[in-house]
Amino acid sequence: MKQFFKMFFASLLAIVVSGVIVFGLLIGMAVSMVSEASDKEDKTVAANSVLVIDLSKRLHEQGEKNSLAAFSNGDAYTAGLYDAVKAITYAKTDDKIKGILIKMNPASNGWATMQQLREAIVDFKRSKKFVYAYGEVISQGAYYIGSAADSVYLNPVGDIELKGMATVIPFFKGTLDKLEIQPEIFYAGKFKSATEPFRAEKMSEPNRLQTSQFLGGFWAEYLTAAAQHAHTDTAAINALAQSGAIQFPTDALQYKLVDGLLYWDEVESRIMGKTGAKKLKDIKYVQLDEYANTARRDKKVNDKKIAVIFAEGSIVDGEKDGDYSIASQDMIETIRKVADNDKVKAVVLRVNSPGGSALASEVILRELNELKKKKPLIVSMGDLAASGGYYISSNADSIFALPNTITGSIGVFGMMFNFGNLMKNKLGVTFDEVKTGPYADFPSAVRPMTEDEGKKMQANVDNIYQLFMSRVAAGRKMNIADVDSIAQGRVWTGTDALRIGLVDGLGDLNRAISSASAKAGLKDYQVVTYPEPVDKLESLMRSLKGNTGAAAAVQTTLKEELGDDYEYYKQVRDLKKMNGKAMMAMPFMMKIK
Numbered sequence: 281m282k283q284f285f286k287m288f289f290a291s292l293l294a295i296v297v298s299g300v301i302v303f304g305l306l307i308g309m310a311v312s313m314v315s316e317a318s319d320k321e322d323k324t325v326a327a328n329s330v331l332v333i334d335l336s337k338r339l340h341e342q343g344e345k346n347s348l349a350a351f352s353n354g355d356a357y358t359a360g361l362y363d364a365v366k367a368i369t370y371a372k373t374d375d376k377i378k379g380i381l382i383k384m385n386p387a388s389n390g391w392a393t394m395q396q397l398r399e400a401i402v403d404f405k406r407s408k409k410f411v412y413a414y415g416e417v418i419s420q421g422a423y424y425i426g427s428a429a430d431s432v433y434l435n436p437v438g439d440i441e442l443k444g445m446a447t448v449i450p451f452f453k454g455t456l457d458k459l460e461i462q463p464e465i466f467y468a469g470k471f472k473s474a475t476e477p478f479r480a481e482k483m484s485e486p487n488r489l490q491t492s493q494f495l496g497g498f499w500a501e502y503l504t505a506a507a508q509h510a511h512t513d514t515a516a517i518n519a520l521a522q523s524g525a526i527q528f529p530t531d532a533l534q535y536k537l538v539d540g541l542l543y544w545d546e547v548e549s550r551i552m553g554k555t556g557a558k559k560l561k562d563i564k565y566v567q568l569d570e571y572a573n574t575a576r577r578d579k580k581v582n583d584k585k586i587a588v589i590f591a592e593g594s595i596v597d598g599e600k601d602g603d604y605s606i607a608s609q610d611m612i613e614t615i616r617k618v619a620d621n622d623k624v625k626a627v628v629l630r631v632n633s634p635g636g637s638a639l640a641s642e643v644i645l646r647e648l649n650e651l652k653k654k655k656p657l658i659v660s661m662g663d664l665a666a667s668g669g670y671y672i673s674s675n676a677d678s679i680f681a682l683p684n685t686i687t688g689s690i691g692v693f694g695m696m697f698n699f700g701n702l703m704k705n706k707l708g709v710t711f712d713e714v715k716t717g718p719y720a721d722f723p724s725a726v727r728p729m730t731e732d733e734g735k736k737m738q739a740n741v742d743n744i745y746q747l748f749m750s751r752v753a754a755g756r757k758m759n760i761a762d763v764d765s766i767a768q769g770r771v772w773t774g775t776d777a778l779r780i781g782l783v784d785g786l787g788d789l790n791r792a793i794s795s796a797s798a799k800a801g802l803k804d805y806q807v808v809t810y811p812e813p814v815d816k817l818e819s820l821m822r823s824l825k826g827n828t829g830a831a832a833a834v835q836t837t838l839k840e841e842l843g844d845d846y847e848y849y850k851q852v853r854d855l856k857k858m859n860g861k862a863m864m865a866m867p868f869m870m871k872i873k
Contacts, residue, residue, distance in 0.1 A: 328376070328555045328557070329376050329566045330377070330379055330566070331381070334567070336383070337568075340592060341662060345357055357570075357572065363575070364400070365397070367568060371571065382425065383414060385415065387424075387425065391424075392662055392682040393662065413427075436542070444521045449483065452478055453479060456697075460705055461702050466693065467693035467769070468745035469769030469770070471769040474863070475695060497683065497776070500514070503518055510537055520535060584804065584805045585808050586624070586796050586800070586805050586806075586808070587809070588807060589810045591629060594634060594635070595640045595668040596636055597637050608644055618810055624808070625805065628660055629657065630662065630789055632662030632664055634866035635689065638671075639862070652675065655800065658676055658680070658795050659676040661685045664687070666687050666689035675751065675755035677799060679782070681778070681786060686772075686773065688770055692741050694737055695863075697725060698729070700726045
């Protein structure tokens with residue numbers, strides 16, 4: 281009987297395992313077929329259509345596929361910033377698109393991203409097609425983009441912001457004190473403020489200075505956009521913000537920030553007049569994601585190609601552990617693939633990163649330098665290209681940033697946390713040890729660092745800071761002293777970065793592509809992008825990797841419930857990855873509003 285049960289359960293296990301494998305293969309085949317079908321599908325855009333741009337949608341640099349779209353109501357493709365700009369440009373000459381409707385829902389994108397989107401809309405207006413913008417609750421970010429429209433409409437009982445800009449940084453020193461957790465922090469650069477939330481209770485004066493300056497740059501861009509729409513000057517708009525004069529929709533109309541106070545059906549009535557629709561229900565709207573899925577495919581095929589490599593997110597060691605991270609191993613594979621492709625004549629690296637691991641940044645830069653020996657390398661900066669994000673950019677043939685790009689932050693830090701007192705005084709846990717050498721247990725999270733260990737940590741941080749400056753000096757053809765004078769961990773706007781020599785020009789990704797074509801001597805070429813767009817199914821599988829189903833569910837729930845504040849949780853959670861490592865990273869999460 282014992283042998284029978286042994287054989288029975290062995291056979292049952294084999295059947296279950298086989299079933300799982302077969303089920304997985306069937307799902308994989310179905311997903312592959314759906315993905316291939318969605319890639320080939322070109323939805324026909326109806327005549328007299330209106331392209332809808334919903335500003336509440338987060339625009340990453342690169343789009344996302346959705347292999348499971350056929351089994352849900354989701355879109356087969358979610359546009360990235362590159363796709364969105366390309367789609368708006370395509371719509372400019374598409375006879376089926378009569379105009380654009382901007383839904384001015386609260387914007388969640390970075391200021392450089394919004395700037396590129398706004399510039400694309402301004403360019404679209406040269407077609408003489410209409411552009412309307414409508415909102416019920418209009419944030420400053422949404423108005424910045426919407427102000428490019430011919431007409432901006434606000435709901436008669438809606439709300440519009442005009443108040444100036446602020447950044448809020450959380451500080452955790454008090455929390456650490458209460459928990460009796462001792463942070464041990466080392467940094468190079470007086471402006472290197474990434475560690476301030478753990479060692480101070482408020483911003484240092486150098487950090488306050490740099491934050492005030494880049495906020496001032498953002499505000500100046502906003503004032504210019506608002507003044508252009510209201511046909512006034514920036515001083516007048518700034519005065520309205522300083523006095524809090526815009527309280528009600530009628531105030532916005534009085535000062536010409538908006539062109540009318542209309543309900544949605546009244547806006548649609550005006551759209552009817554522009555499109556020739558007889559009834560409201562006859563208006564043909566096409567969403568940006570849907571339209572971009574067709575426009576993103578470059579119909580022109582050419583053996584001479586310019587490759588755009590997207591590098592978005594924090595820089596981490598090894599393989600990718602999130603949808604939007606720059607993992608050294610994955611990035612190296614992509615760079616080598618592009619370098620070895622003889623059809624690729626030039627490369628544009630699109631960087632949108634606050635930095636991260638110093639080691640990963642160095643490994644990536646080394647591979648980019650090897651690529652540069654074979655073909656031109658141009659960098660285009662997005663919202664952020666700071667610290668490690670600037671490090672991997674520094675040796676390019678040319679660097680382009682947007683005026684609102686945050687860059688620089690040339691500095692290094694290292695952090696460790698001593699949990700000894702927390703474990704002893706709160707939980708009653710103590711530790712003892714036996715070791716064969718004075719450094720055998722270093723680094724340790726349950727005892728204070730010795731003076732000698734502290735000196736070694738600081739020496740390591742200082743050494744990497746010198747390496748950082750030497751890389752910048754070589755790439756920008758500057759001497760170390762000049763780099764040090766603009767480094768010290770200080771962040772700069774793209775406009776300031778041009779003035780001090782950290783970038784070569786102001787412009788978007790298209791300008792970088794044009795520069796790459798000129799450098800390679802190309803007049804006719806095809807743009808190809810790397811890596812492949814993220815697939816939501818792959819994202820789901822990655823979130824489950826190494827997690828229990830419950831853990832993945834908790835993480836998903838937190839993300840949905842916290843919204844934008846999820847980034848606070850994520851950065852605190854990721855502290856363990858920084859423990860004892862040299863980091864080239866931006867200051868802790870700064871929320872601009």
